[in-house]
Amino acid sequence: MGSKRSAVSSASPAKAVTGWVGRQSTRVKAILGVAIGLLTLVGLKLWVRNHNHFFVASEAIHAAGIFVLVYKLTTQKTCSGLSLRSQGLTALFLAVRLFCSVFMEADIHTMLDFASLVSTLWVIYMMWFKLKATYVKELDNMPLYYLMIEPFTSHYVFALGIARFLACAHWIIRVIETRGAYLYIAGSGYFWFPVAFLAEMVQTFILADFCYYYVKSFMAGQLVMRMPV
Numbered sequence: 001m002g003s004k005r006s007a008v009s010s011a012s013p014a015k016a017v018t019g020w021v022g023r024q025s026t027r028v029k030a031i032l033g034v035a036i037g038l039l040t041l042v043g044l045k046l047w048v049r050n051h052n053h054f055f056v057a058s059e060a061i062h063a064a065g066i067f068v069l070v071y072k073l074t075t076q077k078t079c080s081g082l083s084l085r086s087q088g089l090t091a092l093f094l095a096v097r098l099f100c101s102v103f104m105e106a107d108i109h110t111m112l113d114f115a116s117l118v119s120t121l122w123v124i125y126m127m128w129f130k131l132k133a134t135y136v137k138e139l140d141n142m143p144l145y146y147l148m149i150e151p152f153t154s155h156y157v158f159a160l161g162i163a164r165f166l167a168c169a170h171w172i173i174r175v176i177e178t179r180g181a182y183l184y185i186a187g188s189g190y191f192w193f194p195v196a197f198l199a200e201m202v203q204t205f206i207l208a209d210f211c212y213y214y215v216k217s218f219m220a221g222q223l224v225m226r227m228p229v
Contacts, residue, residue: 033208033212037165037208040165040169041169041172041173044169044173045173052109054166054167054169054170054173055109055112055166055167055170056108056109056112057166058163058164058166058167058170059109059112059113059116059163060112061159061162061163061166062116062159062160062163063112063115063116063119064159065155065156065157065158065159065160065163066116066119066120066123066156067119068152068155068156068159069082069123069152069153069156070119070122070123071152072152072153072156073123073126073127073131076152077131078131079126079127079131080153081153082123082127082153084124084127084128087120087123087124087127088124090120091117091120091121091124094113094116094117094120095117097113098110098113098114098117101113154214154217157207157210157214158210158211158214160207161204161207161208161210161211161214162211164200164203164204164207165204165207165208167200167204168200168201168203168204171200171201
């Protein structure tokens, strides 16, 4: 009985905080998100001494998300909630990063990128040839106010968001420590380095919105995640 009361009391403050955040305006939510992101960056900078751990952790979380996706495709035999186009873009991104990693590093990062690329290509193969889509756009005449996302897909995308944040944190910390020289560390004329940093930032901010609703649904005890359209 005492453990039940302690569990309820410990969960109440968290639900109160998420409820308070949910009642705030979009501007306040954005400010809170930026503040939490900055505090997390400061904490990571003070706690993590070896910056290579950022990439290892990022790829490990990405791999965990893909394993969740593989489990869903093999057990439930459905690709509902997944976008073949998004998986194709992810595979293209991983292929380009693997190509750069082979010539620039050729270490554990290359092995992790290769494993992630192979897993993503397997997911694309399953979606394209083995599984069939059940959604018919021409027959859908229901108004859509909320996007419902089933658990396995939401876990996968949340893992992508955390992985992108760690990778982006590595970029930001290295840029700050080198006073911007890290963007041109490959030499003069390599414009792709700052472009890659910008792409990392954009991808992180896109996934940040999803991660907010994921945490909100998790704190509310909802298995199916809802996002406003």
